[in-house]
Amino acid sequence: MTDNAFSTLNLPAAQLDNLQQLGYQAMTSIQQQSLPLVLEGKDLIAKAKTGSGKTAAFAIGMLTNINPRDFGAQALVLCPTRELSTQVATEIRRLARYQQNIKVVVLCGGQSIGPQIGSLEHGAHIIVGTPGRIKDHLRKKTLSLARINTLVLDEADRMLDMGFYEDMEIIIGETPEQRQTLLFSATYPKKIKSLSAAFQREPVEVTVESIHSNAHIKQALYITSKDNKLYGLERILANYDVQSAVIFCNTIKVVKEVCEYLCQQGFSAKALHGDLEQRDRDQILVQFSHRSCSLLVATDVAARGLDIDDLEAVINFDLPRDPEIYIHRIGRTGRAGKEGLALAVFSDSEKYKVDAIAEYQAMPLDFEAIETLNSDKDAITEPPMVSLCIGGGRKEKVRPGDILGALTGDAGIQGKAVGKITVLDHVAYVAIERDVARQALKRLEQGKIKGRKFKVRRLR
Structure with a gap:
């Protein structure tokens, strides 16, 4: 038995069996360091x-502290975004399968509050959600946190960046003082230290090395004047022939400016920021993951929950003040042993940030003038796929196989022309190769999915 086997922990046999069935082979570094402390009931600050x-x-x-017969809320997980809340709740439900009737309720903004109130009336063991919406439920007295024994602050640094400190303070004030508080954060700014000091008791610190290996990531930085940065970005895109990239900016204002400029130049670009409605945000993320949009211009906060396995490049249009955030950004490319590309354009006034990043990485960061790049290449190619939106989702019992069947059955389009299929609650999206997109749209408009007609439109 290895020392990173789950069986080394004092866990019920049914829980160990479930972990095995779920494919949890061995503990990751963060699990190995955290779980013994969590099981001992200690407070924790984990940097991961x-x-x-x-x-x-x-x-x-x-889950070991949940009493299934008590339908009051016993654990609360606060997350910065709806996407992360949903991911976390899904994973908790999988891990809770070894016990019967463990109810996990997600409380997030961007969704109507009525059905959430209904879910809470039927009781819930574990609450997962965003601070704003949980505060709404506390105000309406539709949620009680009086029996919480475990409080988790997930991606606490992002919640602070999003201005949730006061909401978190109010929420934590409604929980019992005798509770276990687990704080997880990718970065460790001063604000996290003060958050911990205010709400934790003698927390144990655990760190998982977050600096990824640079072996698979090529970093290239280019200096230019402040007024020339947009042109510099265009030149980078042309020179490196980037087909799919996330472009990071530090503010929503700059995200909008950069996206508008790229669209004017003919690029396929979408802006992802905190001012978007949830529906629009979902749609943009789907288009990017479907490869029907090439460039995603985003703030750090908006890019949370963005899970793209095969991201070709990350481009820093603005360098962050915190070197750790730079490392976090570029770590989205070069995953699973693939080659990644981390590019940046910066002005003279940002040179101190480059020095700070180099010091943090403990390796020099070379940069060149933007003029050294070849400006003759034509950077613009259309995305390879087109996304079609279908007006029915999980709640209408639509599954990916139903959509694939409707497209490819009886003299339909070839299966290899169909890309990623994403099914949400009331809507589904399918990626289609560009040259057969019109044919696919017509087929779905005229045909049926699961014997039903659904509205279908092409996303622009």
């Missing part, structure tokens, strides 16, 4: 990024 296995690191321990 998305993808490190942190959900299981708090959920496995949290």
Whole structure:
């Protein structure tokens, strides 16, 4: 038995069996360091990024403290975004399968509050959600946190960046003082230290090395004047022939300016920021993951929950003040042993940020003048796919196989022309190769899915 086997932990046999069935082979570094402490009931500050296995690191321990016969809320997980809340709740439900009737309720904005109130009336063991909406439920007295024994602050740094400190303060004030508080954060700014000091008791600190190997990521930085940055970005895109990239900016204002400029130049670009309605945000993320949009211009906060396995490049249009955020950004490319590309354009006034990043990485960061790049290439190619939107989703019992069948059955389009299929609650999206998109749209408009007619439109 290895020392990173789950069987080394004091867990019920049914829980260990469930972990095995779910394919949890061995503990990740964050699980190995955190779980023994969580099971001992200690407060924890864990520095770990998305993808490190942190959900299981708090959920496995949290579930051992749940009494299934008590339908009051016993655990609360606060997350910065609806996407992360949904991901976390899905994973907790999987991990909770070894016990019967563990109810997990998601409370987030962007969705109507009525059905949430209905769910809470039937009782819930675990609440997962965003601070704003949980505060709404507390105000309406539709949620009680008086019996919470485990509180988890997931991606606490992002919640602070989004201005949730006061909401978190109000929410935590409604929980019992005798509780376990687990704080997870990808970065560790001063604000996290003060958050911990205010709400934790003698927390144990655990760190999982978040600096990824640079072996698979090529970093290239280009200096230019402040007024020339947009042209510099265009030149980078042309020179590197980037087909799919996330472009990071520090503010919503700059995101909008950059996206508008790229669209004017003929690029396929979408802006992702906190001012968007949830529906629009979902649609943009789908188009990017479907490869029917090439460039995603985003703030750090908006890019949370963005899970693209095969991201060709990350481009920093604005360098962040915190070097750790730069590392976090570029870590989205070059995953699973693939080659990644991290590019940046910066002005003289940002040179101090380059120096700080180089110091943090403990390796020099070379840069060149933007003029050294070849400006003759034509950068603009259309995205390879087109996304079609279907007016029916999970709640209408639509499954990916139904959509694929409707497109490819009896003299339909070839299966290889169909890309990713994403099914949400009341809507579904399918990626189609550009040259057969019109044919696919016509087929779905004229045909049926599961014997029913659904509205279909092409996303622009």
